[in-house]
Amino acid sequence: MSSLEIKNLHVSTGDKEIVKGVTLTINSGEIHAVMGPNGTGKSTMAKAIAGHPDYVITQGDVLIDGKSILEKESDERAREGIFLAFQYPSEIPGVSIANFMRAALQARMAEGEEIDASAYYKRLYQKMDLLKIDRKFTSRSVNEGFSGGEKKRSEILQMALLEPKFALMDETDSGLDIDALRIVSDGVNSLRGPNLGILLITHYQRLLSYIVPDHVHVMIEGRIVKSGDKSLALELESRGYDWVKQELATA
Amino acid sequence: MAETASDRPVVAAALGGFTPDVFARHLESAPSWWHERKRAAYSRFEALPMPGRTDESWRFSNLSGIRIDGFTPDAAPPAGTAAASAAFSLAAPPMLTFVNGRLASRGELPAHLAAKGVVVSTLSEAAARSPELLREHFMAQPQKLGSAKFAALHEAFIADGAFVHVPRGVEVDMPIVLIHSASGAGTAVFPHTLIIAEDNSKVTVVDHFHSNDTLGQFACGANDLYAGHGARITYAAAQCWSLETLSFQFNSTVVRRDARVQSLNLHLGARQARHESLSQLQAPGGFSEMLALTVASGAREFDQRTLQIHQAPNTKSDLLYKNVLLDRSRTIFSGLIIVDPDAQKTDAYQSNRNLMLSEDAESNSLPGLEIQANDVRCTHGATSSPIDADQAFYLKSRGIPEKAANELLIFGFFEEVLCRLENEELHAALRDLVRTRLGR
Ligand SMILES: Nc1ncnc2c1ncn2[C@@H]1O[C@H](COP(=O)(O)OP(=O)(O)O)[C@@H](O)[C@H]1O
Numbered sequence: 084m085s086s087l088e089i090k091n092l093h094v095s096t097g098d099k100e101i102v103k104g105v106t107l108t109i110n111s112g113e114i115h116a117v118m119g120p121n122g123t124g125k126s127t128m129a130k131a132i133a134g135h136p137d138y139v140i141t142q143g144d145v146l147i148d149g150k151s152i153l154e155k156e157s158d159e160r161a162r163e164g165i166f167l168a169f170q171y172p173s174e175i176p177g178v179s180i181a182n183f184m185r186a187a188l189q190a191r192m193a194e195g196e197e198i199d200a201s202a203y204y205k206r207l208y209q210k211m212d213l214l215k216i217d218r219k220f221t222s223r224s225v226n227e228g229f230s231g232g233e234k235k236r237s238e239i240l241q242m243a244l245l246e247p248k249f250a251l252m253d254e255t256d257s258g259l260d261i262d263a264l265r266i267v268s269d270g271v272n273s274l275r276g277p278n279l280g281i282l283l284i285t286h287y288q289r290l291l292s293y294i295v296p297d298h299v300h301v302m303i304e305g306r307i308v309k310s311g312d313k314s315l316a317l318e319l320e321s322r323g324y325d326w327v328k329q330e331l332a333t334a
Numbered sequence: 335m336a337e338t339a340s341d342r343p344v345v346a347a348a349l350g351g352f353t354p355d356v357f358a359r360h361l362e363s364a365p366s367w368w369h370e371r372k373r374a375a376y377s378r379f380e381a382l383p384m385p386g387r388t389d390e391s392w393r394f395s396n397l398s399g400i401r402i403d404g405f406t407p408d409a410a411p412p413a414g415t416a417a418a419s420a421a422f423s424l425a426a427p428p429m430l431t432f433v434n435g436r437l438a439s440r441g442e443l444p445a446h447l448a449a450k451g452v453v454v455s456t457l458s459e460a461a462a463r464s465p466e467l468l469r470e471h472f473m474a475q476p477q478k479l480g481s482a483k484f485a486a487l488h489e490a491f492i493a494d495g496a497f498v499h500v501p502r503g504v505e506v507d508m509p510i511v512l513i514h515s516a517s518g519a520g521t522a523v524f525p526h527t528l529i530i531a532e533d534n535s536k537v538t539v540v541d542h543f544h545s546n547d548t549l550g551q552f553a554c555g556a557n558d559l560y561a562g563h564g565a566r567i568t569y570a571a572a573q574c575w576s577l578e579t580l581s582f583q584f585n586s587t588v589v590r591r592d593a594r595v596q597s598l599n600l601h602l603g604a605r606q607a608r609h610e611s612l613s614q615l616q617a618p619g620g621f622s623e624m625l626a627l628t629v630a631s632g633a634r635e636f637d638q639r640t641l642q643i644h645q646a647p648n649t650k651s652d653l654l655y656k657n658v659l660l661d662r663s664r665t666i667f668s669g670l671i672i673v674d675p676d677a678q679k680t681d682a683y684q685s686n687r688n689l690m691l692s693e694d695a696e697s698n699s700l701p702g703l704e705i706q707a708n709d710v711r712c713t714h715g716a717t718s719s720p721i722d723a724d725q726a727f728y729l730k731s732r733g734i735p736e737k738a739a740n741e742l743l744i745f746g747f748f749e750e751v752l753c754r755l756e757n758e759e760l761h762a763a764l765r766d767l768v769r770t771r772l773g774r
């Protein structure tokens with residue numbers, strides 16, 4: 084049982100403060116949805132937790148099992164169990180999915196240990212079958228020329244292979260048609276379990292009827308302004324974010 | 335102008351260690367059929383000046399790094415030199431292995447190829463068997479890229495070299511691997527590969543240049559590629575000299591009607607390396623694909639000069655040179671496309687891309703066009719950019735440490751060139767060499 088604690092997190096890029104004091108604890112086994120309008124700082128928060136160098140944490144802390152991870156480079160954070168499923172995954176020409184994932188798994192091995200190639204491929208193919216991904220996919224360059232759905236499926240495939248403790252899933256539903264959404268959601272649900280905590284970022288309720296969250300938080304202008312259970316998502320769906328904003332203004 | 339006393343040291347410096355006595359000694363060991371040509375070459379070497387600051391063809395080059403003294407030609411390999419156990423993972427055994435310029439071992443050409451008249455031999459053997467081919471093709475093309483002096487030096491001091499002759503209509507179904515190695519401190523080698531692919535033949539030749547130690551050597555090599563009508567040559571050269579070596583390599587490619595030559599030069603070794611490559615598209619339908627990949631580290635310099643000459647209509651050339659620069663390294667790319675007046679419908683492309691892994695590294699690009707025909711398509715471009723921060727973050731966010739992430743991005747950058755090779759085994763073997771180099 085692990086916990087990811089986000090404590091009074093402030094994040095700036097350039098000299099603009101984007102995330103203005105977010106506090107949130109995710110325990111393994113839980114799914115927390117963070118919802119909010121575009122431009123509110125959801126991606127910024129996720130990238131800062133994952134260690135993107137463009138996002139500076141000016142205040143607050145992020146801890147895994149009580150230990151701060153802020154001094155660690157992004158690759159170390161990943162090896163400690165953080166996984167960011169990107170809203171906009173990068174295209175990396177010339178690097179195949181197979182080599183990419185192999186390097187990622189190799190990085191988790193002890194010094195001098197080599198991954199067993201045949202076991203690796205077996206596992207890779209098994210996860211691909213789960214996500215209904217064609218075998219030919221492995222030799223394609225990472226995200227290059229992928230459709231929106233392929234990119235998202237590739238993110239989930241990586242997550243399935245790397246088995247993180249905490250996944251920050253940023254708009255995993257965007258750009259997916261209904262079939263792709265179902266495949267991706269089934270993939271995520273199959274990974275769900277007592278050893279994984281998920282922060283699910285979305286601005287549509289749609290995803291949450293496939294991946295049902297334990298907690299829902301509303302983020303507006305860099306702050307979490309309201310938290311509740313899955314019914315909050317439905318309420319947002321019918322009443323919109325303006326409702327929360329008005330509530331804030333009158334409070 | 336009358337020679338004055340003060341000119342003499344300049345002349346001496348222009349010869350480096352390759353003085354007339356050294357040349358005389360070299361001649362004693364060279365076969366007599368070669369003497370006349372070698373004497374003429376040595377005279378040219380003597381007469382030509384060292385490159386100077388104002389030479390356009392040496393612009394940006396570090397001339398002070400080009401010292402040719404202190405090197406010994408015809409050096410016997412030190413005792414215990416293994417016969418070049420090159421870390422080159424190709425299944426085909428090397429056909430010829432040269433150590434310090436002389437043949438050290440040879441592989442057996444498969445009987446079905448020998449039966450069709452394919453010849454893989456030394457130049458000395460070729461001189462006895464087919465002197466007319468040597469006369470026609472050995473160093474027969476002009477030196478237009480600035481190193482006429484060093485090309486003359488090559489011809490004056492060459493000990494031996496490789497000769498590949500594929501008769502008309504014959505397809506060679508395995509890569510012909512040639513190894514040129516150097517051993518010992520201060521050794522000078524003059525490797526040569528001559529490939530003659532007669533009409534409608536097809537062949538893949540791989541040159542592997544490497545040092546048997548980490549000492550400083552001088553390599554001054556050349557290759558001549560001739561593709562007859564409809565012939566197809568794939569030529570790959572892996573330059574893995576020691577990191578202390580001074581390397582010159584001069585390529586001449588002649589492309590006849592409907593022929594196609596693909597050459598890929600992988601530059602991994604040397605302290606300072608100059609590579610000159612000349613493609614002459616002499617008849618309609620000819621195509622030359624010129625590829626190069628370079629890994630530059632430390633304070634090394636890689637200086638590449640190219641010339642694509644379109645001498646006939648409907649010819650095509652496609653050049654893609656990619657450099658990876660680390661530390662304080664430097665690269666120079668100077669490429670010229672010339673289109674002759676009647677070479678209409680020329681399609682020429684030239685691109686130099688530099689991936690900068692260090693802010694202290696320096697890449698220089700000098701692209702050029704001289705077009706005298708009016709109905710042509712010529713494009714050129716050069717770029718220089720650091721590692722993409724988002725790509726690097728993406729890789730690191732999966733737990734891949736920076737060094738391994740950069741390595742993946744370097745491979746990704748090179749892949750565009752490597753995947754142009756049809757032979758996947760060769761592709762993988764070259765990639766392995768890059769991996770070994772980056773691991774150092
Ligand atoms: N790298 C960046 N440089 C400058 N501004 C940025 C950068 N990333 C995000 N922002 C700004 O931060 C704000 C929040 O963006 P983001 O975190 O992407 O929001 P969300 O994911 O909630 O839609 C926006 O105003 C956006 O323009």
Ligand SMILES: [Mg+2]
Pocket residue numbers: 125126127170253254
């Ligand atoms: Mg976002």
